[in-house]
Amino acid sequence: MKELLIATKNKGKAEEFKVFFERYGIIAKSLLDLQEDLPDIEETGETFEENAALKSEGIAKILNIPVLADDSGLVIDALGGKPGIYSARYAGEPKDDKKNIEKVLRELGDLPVEKRTARFVCVLSLSIPGNSTIYKKGTCEGVIGFEEKGIHGFGYDPIFIPEGYNQTLAELGPDEKNKISHRANAIKQLEEWIQNQQ
Numbered sequence: 001m002k003e004l005l006i007a008t009k010n011k012g013k014a015e016e017f018k019v020f021f022e023r024y025g026i027i028a029k030s031l032l033d034l035q036e037d038l039p040d041i042e043e044t045g046e047t048f049e050e051n052a053a054l055k056s057e058g059i060a061k062i063l064n065i066p067v068l069a070d071d072s073g074l075v076i077d078a079l080g081g082k083p084g085i086y087s088a089r090y091a092g093e094p095k096d097d098k099k100n101i102e103k104v105l106r107e108l109g110d111l112p113v114e115k116r117t118a119r120f121v122c123v124l125s126l127s128i129p130g131n132s133t134i135y136k137k138g139t140c141e142g143v144i145g146f147e148e149k150g151i152h153g154f155g156y157d158p159i160f161i162p163e164g165y166n167q168t169l170a171e172l173g174p175d176e177k178n179k180i181s182h183r184a185n186a187i188k189q190l191e192e193w194i195q196n197q198q
C-alpha cells in the first residue's frame, strides 16, 4: 500500500500523520486532500474508541478503502478527566483552540504544579473493508502550565509540558513532539501492521 486515508479534518493532525507515514514510504492523505465533500461524521460516542470507529468505519464504508482515524484529547486529573473526548469543542462551537486553552487555565486557576497532572490520549482505529476494526492507543504524560508558551503544534500544545521537559510541546516543536507524543506512541503500536503492508 502506498497511500492511506486518514479520516480527519484537523490540519495539525494531518500534518503529523504525513510525517509519520513518510518513514514507511506511505503517503498519508486526509479528508482535507479529497475533492469530494464527504458528510461530517458526528462524534456521538462516549469513548475515544467509539468516536475513532465512527470516523474510520464511516468513511471506509463510503469509499470502500482502508481508513485510519484518530480520536484524541487531553485528560486533566484535577478536572476529573475533562476535557477528554470533548477536547476539540471544550469552550463550545465553533471549535476554537485559543478559547479552549483559556477555559482550561481558568478552571485550573492557581493550583500548584503537582496538582496540574494530565495526559494526552490518542486512539487510532484502522478499518479495512471486510475486516474488523483494529485499535491502538498511545498516551503522553505531563502537566498543564500556567500560561501559553510557544508557537508550534495545535490544540493545547502551548500549555502542555511533557514529563521530563520544562518547555511546552508548542515550544519543543514538531521534531521533538513527534518522538514523544500520544500520537507517536499510538503509531508505534501500528508499526507491525504497516510493515506487513509493504
Ligand SMILES: O=c1[nH]c(=O)c2ncn([C@@H]3O[C@H](COP(=O)(O)OP(=O)(O)OP(=O)(O)O)[C@@H](O)[C@H]3O)c2[nH]1
Binding pocket: 007, 008, 009, 010, 013, 043, 070, 071, 072, 073, 074, 087, 088, 089, 100, 120, 153, 154, 155, 156, 157, 158, 160, 181, 183
Ligand atoms: O495540543 C494538542 N496536541 C495534540 O497533539 C492533540 N491531539 C488532540 N488534541 C486535542 O483534542 C482534540 C481532538 O479531538 P478529535 O479527535 O475529535 O479531533 P478533531 O475534531 O480536532 O479532528 P477530527 O480528526 O475529528 O476531524 C483536538 O482538537 C485538540 O483539542 C490535541 N491537542
Ligand SMILES: [Mg+2]
Binding pocket: 043, 088
Ligand atoms: Mg473531531
